[in-house]
Amino acid sequence: MSLHSHTSLASRKGKTRRDRCLSPSQIAQNLAEYEIWSAYQNCEEVDMASDLPTDLHSHTNNVFRLAGQLPLAWMMEKSKIHRRVARVVTDDFLDFLRAAHASAPTLYSAEVSYDDEAKSILRDLNTVFVAWDRAKKMRKSTQKFSEADYAAKVYGLVRTAAVEFSVERVQHAISLPQPVPTHTIRADAVRTLNAKVARPDGALFIPTHYLAELCKSEQSPYKVLCRSVRRRSGTVGGESSFRYQSTVCARLPQTRVFEIASTFWEDKKPSQDDLHVAYRQNRMATTAALRQLHALNVRAPVFGMVWAEGKVRAHVDWWEVKNGEIVSMIYSAAYGGSGTKDERRRSAACYEWDLAEPADIIQVYLLMRNLDRWTTGPFCEAVIAGVKDLARRVQAGQLTVMPWRRSGDLVRLVGRKVGHPEFTSAASLSASSAAAAPVKRKVKKRKPCPSASRSQRPITE
Numbered sequence: 263m264s265l266h267s268h269t270s271l272a273s274r275k276g277k278t279r280r281d282r283c284l285s286p287s288q289i290a291q292n293l294a295e296y297e298i299w300s301a302y303q304n305c306e307e308v309d310m311a312s313d314l315p316t317d318l319h320s321h322t323n324n325v326f327r328l329a330g331q332l333p334l335a336w337m338m339e340k341s342k343i344h345r346r347v348a349r350v351v352t353d354d355f356l357d358f359l360r361a362a363h364a365s366a367p368t369l370y371s372a373e374v375s376y377d378d379e380a381k382s383i384l385r386d387l388n389t390v391f392v393a394w395d396r397a398k399k400m401r402k403s404t405q406k407f408s409e410a411d412y413a414a415k416v417y418g419l420v421r422t423a424a425v426e427f428s429v430e431r432v433q434h435a436i437s438l439p440q441p442v443p444t445h446t447i448r449a450d451a452v453r454t455l456n457a458k459v460a461r462p463d464g465a466l467f468i469p470t471h472y473l474a475e476l477c478k479s480e481q482s483p484y485k486v487l488c489r490s491v492r493r494r495s496g497t498v499g500g501e502s503s504f505r506y507q508s509t510v511c512a513r514l515p516q517t518r519v520f521e522i523a524s525t526f527w528e529d530k531k532p533s534q535d536d537l538h539v540a541y542r543q544n545r546m547a548t549t550a551a552l553r554q555l556h557a558l559n560v561r562a563p564v565f566g567m568v569w570a571e572g573k574v575r576a577h578v579d580w581w582e583v584k585n586g587e588i589v590s591m592i593y594s595a596a597y598g599g600s601g602t603k604d605e606r607r608r609s610a611a612c613y614e615w616d617l618a619e620p621a622d623i624i625q626v627y628l629l630m631r632n633l634d635r636w637t638t639g640p641f642c643e644a645v646i647a648g649v650k651d652l653a654r655r656v657q658a659g660q661l662t663v664m665p666w667r668r669s670g671d672l673v674r675l676v677g678r679k680v681g682h683p684e685f686t687s688a689a690s691l692s693a694s695s696a697a698a699a700p701v702k703r704k705v706k707k708r709k710p711c712p713s714a715s716r717s718q719r720p721i722t723e
Contacts, residue, residue, distance in 0.1 A: 283456035286438070290543035298454045302441035303549050303592055309611070310578060310595035318563050322578055324640055325565060325632045326597065328625045330371035333380050337363050343376045347384065358391050358620050366621035369628075383631075386423040390627045393419035397572045397617040407571075413463070413529045416617060417569050421464070424630035428524070428637040429467040435459050435512035436523070437667045438546060439553035440680055442589045447675045458668040459512045462547040466525040466633060468642050473520045476649050483653035484508065484518060490656045491663050506667055510554050522560075522645055523551045524637040527567035540568045541577070548579040549592050553666040556581045556590045559655075560648035562641050565633060566594075572617040574626050588664070 289295045314322060335343035336359060348356060363370055374380060397416045400407050421430065441447065441455050477484040484504075491504040505514060509521035526547040530540035544566040551564045563580040576597040581590040599613035615622040655661040672680070 283453050283458075286457055286460040286543055286546050289454055289457060290539045290546065293538075293542075295454045296542045298451050299457075299546070300549075302445050302451065302455055303439060303553075304442050304444075304589065305545065305549060305592045305594065308593045308595050310598060313593065314578070314595060315580065315582065317561065318580055321563050321636070321640060321644075324636050325578075325629070326576075326600070327632060328628045329368040329600065330374065331628050332370045332383065332624075333374045333376045334370040334372045335376055336384075337370060346376075351384075351388065354395075355388060355391050358394065359387070362620040362624050365619065366625070369621060369624060386627065386631075387624065389419050389423040390623055393417075393423075394617065394620060394623045397623065401572060401618045409529050409570075412569070412572060416572060417529060420617070420623065420627050421630055424627050425466065425634045426631075427469070428634045429469050431465050431467060433461045433463060434465060435461050436465070436510050436547060436550055437506075437512045439550050439666050440668050441672070443680045444589050446677065446679050447672050449676045452672050452676060456668075456672050460543070460547050460550065462526040462544065463529045464527045465523045465547070466637050467521060467523050468637055468645065470515070470517075470519040470521065472638060472642050473522070473645065476646060477519055483649045484520065486653040486657060487649075487663055488518075504663060506669075507554070507557055507663060507665055510551055520558075520645070520649070522554065522558075523547075523564070524562075524641045525565045525567070525633050526551070527569060529569045537568060537570055537575070540570065541566075541575075544568060544577075545579065545594055548577075548594070552579060552581045552592050553590070555645075555648075556583075557664045557666040558645070558649050559652035559661070560645050562644040562648075574615040574617065574622075575612045576629065577612075 284292075284295060289299050310322075333343065335341045336347055338344050393416045396419075397412075400412070400415070436459070438457055438460055447455065476482055479485070487508075488504040491507075505518060508519070509515060510523050511521050515521055526544055528540040528544045530536045548564045548566050555562060555564070563578050566577045566579060568575045568577075577594055578597065579592065579594040581592055583590050596612040598611055615626050617623045617626065652661060652663070656663065
């Protein structure tokens with residue numbers, strides 16, 4: 263082989279190895295690439311009304327309970343409560359509440375008393391009123407506003423007013439999941455599947471101190487599961503260790519804790535394509551969270567929201583295991599509304615809130631408020647119960663921890679299935695212990711190419 267051939271070969275190899283994987287944004291923008299990614303994650307879109315499992319209804323009912331949340335006494339001008347409220351708010355704010363009542367009277371209920379919680383909501387609604395006023399003016403203006411403008415002037419106010427107990431993280435890096443081990447890695451899919459990190463525009467997390475009981479003692483579920491993974495793998499640390507599996511975040515926390523997210527959202531521009539892109543990108547984040555929940559034996563949904571030029575859509579995603587398989591399916595269903603016949607608010611299967619409408623922006627605030635309380639309430643309880651049960655069954659030899667995070671370079675697995683020792687049941691582990699040890703292969707040392715320059719060396723990530 264000539265010197266020129268050696269140089270050409272080294273150049274081609276260097277170029278191949280320098281091909282970077284696609285980012286989540288690039289994957290979401292290209293439907294063909296997203297279809298590849300979602301197929302390797304067992305993702306499917308379904309209908310919420312007909313396909314949502316019965317055992318998850320309590321969660322969705324909790325989150326989408328928007329009717330009857332405000333005191334009807336606010337609207338009764340002859341009541342003492344109305345006069346009391348009128349003394350502390352502006353006339354414009356009262357008009358805002360009246361407009362919401364006129365278009366959506368079910369928001370108000372005579373059964374809701376004017377207690378401390380209602381007073382807290384009233385204070386929050388003053389902030390929501392400011393956001394609504396801005397959204398209305400931006401909609402009427404001839405000036406073009408960017409996604410960042412809406413996020414700063416409208417969306418951020420609504421979220422800040424609603425979120426009190428959970429932890430809101432903005433553009434926080436999370437780990438994407440490994441392809442499921444039932445699919446063979448194709449060479450043309452590697453650039454898509456090699457993506458490791460996503461940055462959703464926002465997310466709600468359970469505060470780590472809410473999960474402290476799972477981590478503190480020597481016999482805590484966290485430490486039991488750490489020891490279990492270490493015994494099976496025979497190694498200490500590394501990306502397959504339980505410390506990595508216990509967090510959905512890309513970076514490990516400083517302390518050994520669980521980091522678990524319940525909700526993700528994306529802020530996008532209003533074109534129809536961008537709305538689909540935002541939904542697909544959001545689904546990549548919810549899929550990561552659901553793969554973690556499945557690995558931790560937590561039966562609960564994850565919610566997603568898409569915000570675009572003053573309009574909001576929601577979806578609910580969940581994992582499901584069928585026919586005794588150990589690999590989950592990831593389902594996503596758009597929220598289609600509460601069953602009313604208001605077709606104006608629908609876009610295909612999606613219900614759409616318009617933040618320039620008083621009733622709609624109040625409902626979005628209530629939805630975010632419900633998500634905040636649900637995250638630290640029923641969702642947190644489901645996490646604690648699921649992790650405790652997993653630790654108990656792992657100790658009994660009934661289950662094993664399934665690594666879910668993206669790790670390694672999938673180029674080396676082309677033509678094979680992604681596999682981990684932990685992706686097996688306890689029964690298959692005991693059966694495989696009788697198998698013969700693998701034969702060690704001799705590794706040939708590669709002779710350096712004298713003509714290859716330093717600039718042609720492959721870039722390692």
